[in-house]
Amino acid sequence: MEISPVTVIGLLAASCTTISFLPQVLKTWKSKSAKDLSWGMFSIxxxxxxxxxxxxxxxxxLPIILANAVTLLLVLTILYFKFTFDRDEPAAN
Structure with a gap:
């Protein structure tokens, strides 16, 4: 199976946009805080x-399927952290 140059560009673009969420997932996980993340933005x-x-x-x-499957997993992870960590944080007075 030969992969076309168009598919390669699509895979590279998909990789960049998908990987861009990894730092936010790691930061949220390490800090155990998601208070500054927007429910609305991440839900939409x-x-x-x-x-x-x-x-x-x-x-x-293939590029659209792979990129969006991984991105959806990362975004759902962030939403899970938002739900979990926001519940655990004391309410501000």
Whole structure:
């Protein structure tokens, strides 16, 4: 199976945009704090990524499928941390 230059560019672009969430996941995990992260932004983003994943599956586009599957996993991890860590933090007076 030969991979076209267009697919290579797609895979590289997908890798960059997907990996960009890794520092936020690691920072949130290490600090055990997600108070500055927006529920709204990450919820809307997760919905968009999920729809991109569905789209990629519908057109059988490997870069779109791989990038959005991994990105969705990372974003859902951030949302899980937000839910877990926000519950554990005392309320501000």
């Amino acid at each position: 983003f997760a919905t968009g990524v999920f729809l991109w994943l569905v789209y990629g599956l519908m057109i059988s586009d």
